Amino acid sequence: MEVPENFYSLIETVCRDLYIQSLKEIPPDVVEAVKRAASRETKEVAKRIFSHYLQSIELGRTKDMIVCQDTGIPIYWVEIGGNMRLDGSRLSKAIVSGTERATREHPLRSSIVSPLKRENRQTSTGERIPIIHYDFVADSDVLDILFMPKGSGSENMSSLKMLVPADGVNGIKRFVMEQVVGAGAKPCPPTIVGIGIGGSSDLCMTLAKKATTRPLGSPNPDPEIAALEKELFEAINQTGIGPQGLGGETTALAVHIESAWTHITCNPVAVNMQCWRAERRRAKVWADGRVELGF
Amino acid sequence: MADYRLKTPLSEADVRQLKVGDSVTLDGVIFGVRDGNLIRVFDKNVPPPVDWHGAALLHTAPNVRKLGPGRYEPVSIGTTTSMRMDRFTEALLRDHGVRAILGKGGLSDKSAQLMAQYGAVYLSVTGGAAALETLQIEEIEKVYWEDLMPECIWQIRFNGFGPLTVGIDAHGNNLQRDVQMEAEKRTADILKKMGVA
Ligand code: SF4
Numbered sequence: 430m431e432v433p434e435n436f437y438s439l440i441e442t443v444c445r446d447l448y449i450q451s452l453k454e455i456p457p458d459v460v461e462a463v464k465r466a467a468s469r470e471t472k473e474v475a476k477r478i479f480s481h482y483l484q485s486i487e488l489g490r491t492k493d494m495i496v497c498q499d500t501g502i503p504i505y506w507v508e509i510g511g512n513m514r515l516d517g518s519r520l521s522k523a524i525v526s527g528t529e530r531a532t533r534e535h536p537l538r539s540s541i542v543s544p545l546k547r548e549n550r551q552t553s554t555g556e557r558i559p560i561i562h563y564d565f566v567a568d569s570d571v572l573d574i575l576f577m578p579k580g581s582g583s584e585n586m587s588s589l590k591m592l593v594p595a596d597g598v599n600g601i602k603r604f605v606m607e608q609v610v611g612a613g614a615k616p617c618p619p620t621i622v623g624i625g626i627g628g629s630s631d632l633c634m635t636l637a638k639k640a641t642t643r644p645l646g647s648p649n650p651d652p653e654i655a656a657l658e659k660e661l662f663e664a665i666n667q668t669g670i671g672p673q674g675l676g677g678e679t680t681a682l683a684v685h686i687e688s689a690w691t692h693i694t695c696n697p698v699a700v701n702m703q704c705w706r707a708e709r710r711r712a713k714v715w716a717d718g719r720v721e722l723g724f
Numbered sequence: 725m726a727d728y729r730l731k732t733p734l735s736e737a738d739v740r741q742l743k744v745g746d747s748v749t750l751d752g753v754i755f756g757v758r759d760g761n762l763i764r765v766f767d768k769n770v771p772p773p774v775d776w777h778g779a780a781l782l783h784t785a786p787n788v789r790k791l792g793p794g795r796y797e798p799v800s801i802g803t804t805t806s807m808r809m810d811r812f813t814e815a816l817l818r819d820h821g822v823r824a825i826l827g828k829g830g831l832s833d834k835s836a837q838l839m840a841q842y843g844a845v846y847l848s849v850t851g852g853a854a855a856l857e858t859l860q861i862e863e864i865e866k867v868y869w870e871d872l873m874p875e876c877i878w879q880i881r882f883n884g885f886g887p888l889t890v891g892i893d894a895h896g897n898n899l900q901r902d903v904q905m906e907a908e909k910r911t912a913d914i915l916k917k918m919g920v921a
Pocket of ligand 1: 497498499579580581582583615616617704705706802803851852853
């Protein structure tokens with residue numbers, strides 16, 4: 430189905446709203462996980478930190494406040510239904526404009542600078558920013574946009590290792606444990622630990638990030654990978670790092686793995702963490718202008 | 725573990741009584757600092773525009789709305805990672821008489837030793853909970869060095885900031901460091917149990 434002329438301005442508004450709303454409303458699955466984690470703590474300090482998390486979540490929802498001050502790097506994961514006929518370059522432009530409008534109209538802090546001069550356009554955009562990932566879904570009439578304002582505290586803890594096949598799955602386990610423990614308090618634990626395995630270096634890291642966008646605790650469909658997720662989840666939560674690295678029972682809210690096939694000589698693994706606030710917001714848009722918001 | 729309510733400026737006795745894990749709720753003026761303004765003070769040798777004796781300094785990441793010349797209101801004021809500012813601890817305590825540094829993620833052991841020596845504490849603010857922190861602000865009273873925006877020095881008056889957690893006390897204890905060391909020790913055992921020698 431061909432999209433109408435006003436479709437692109439609709440996308441612009443949708444993207445503006447996704448950015449603003451994502452900073453104020455924490456996804457319900459994340460809220461549930463934070464509540465569950467809070468109820469497991471026995472130590473005074475950990476209980477105190479979790480109560481601050483829950484109060485901030487509540488203020489975002491009820492008082493229209495920004496939960497965490499970091500407006501992040503804007504990232505969009507876009508899935509285009511195979512039955513939709515649209516102009517991809519106009520779609521990209523609308524997403525960029527929506528990002529700029531959110532920043533100007535709210536206003537939001539623009540956290541985006543050029544890499545060397547550190548120049549800030551005050552629009553949350555710049556060369557290749559926002560980051561837009563495209564994917565295509567057969568037999569679908571929907572444009573699905575998932576937005577995340579990726580916070581820097583957790584993003585700065587990202588890492589990739591090109592392991593060799595002889596390192597095996599044990600090499601993967603060791604690397605993940607070292608990275609999560611090494612990050613300590615910095616990514617504002619408890620985090621969602623996203624892990625990419627396989628692919629090339631760039632794909633591996635993209636998979637790690639994509640893994641953090643999955644609904645919390647949803648297992649990977651491959652039972653062998655799901656078992657690895659469970660094993661690492663339990664291991665990370667035995668380290669005792671806890672909320673804000675001040676000690677506690679929960680260091681990870683979830684461990685998600687995404688995979689791709691790789692080269693015979695490669696065994697890449699990537700870790701990308703998402704902080705406790707784990708912000709994401711989704712919109713499904715139909716060609717006739719219907720919009721459904723979700724997470 | 726005890727709960728304290730203290731008012732700035734802080735005395736040496738105020739901070740010496742605190743132990744790691746205690747909670748502290750702060751009232752009064754707190755100065756927002758970070759990379760840019762501390763670099764100007766210590767690397768470019770520009771004296772700070774205010775007296776910091778007894779002060780509490782917050783490693784802050786502010787989103788503000790401008791109301792008029794030199795006047796701002798908070799949109800979302802949160803806390804940033806302290807470790808980047810670790811090297812300024814000594815001069816802040818020795819030359820400027822700072823009594824409390826507030827931030828997220830903790831400071832080094834060297835900073836903990838200096839805090840024991842000079843009588844100061846590190847108070848851990850809950851990272852990511854900016855909505856709560858913003859609500860505890862009464863007013864942004866003054867802004868110095870606006871040319872560094874947003875890395876100016878922010879004079880912020882809080883009403884009931886916290887409860888914050890004493891992360892480093894004035895007796896050489898460093899909670900986040902201890903948790904980190906324990907986690908590293910445990911990880912070695914965990915990996916062994918997983919069959920990853
Ligand atoms: S690490 Fe995440 S939750 Fe913590 S302050 Fe940064 S963006 Fe916010």
